[in-house]
Amino acid sequence: MWNPFAKVPSDTSPSSRKEELRSFVFLSVVIAPILAVMIVASYGFAIWFYQILTGPPGS
Known part of the structure; x- marks a missing residue:
């Protein structure tokens, strides 16, 4: 059975x-x-593609 609190060996080589x-x-x-x-x-x-489809701001 899996135990979440079991110690995991630390590999710090x-x-x-x-x-x-x-x-x-x-x-x-x-x-x-x-x-x-x-x-x-x-x-x-x-943004570039959106402005191609809708035109520049303020137009």
Whole structure:
């Protein structure tokens, strides 16, 4: 039977800490900026496309 309060063995070996650091650096240096640029670009594209369909503001 599954026990949610059972102790989970902690794997804090140097290799797992190194992999965790490598993953964190990859996510924060590579993925986060790419994701931010993609979000801003898609928002700009959505506004641009909306203005193509409805015309510029104030017209």
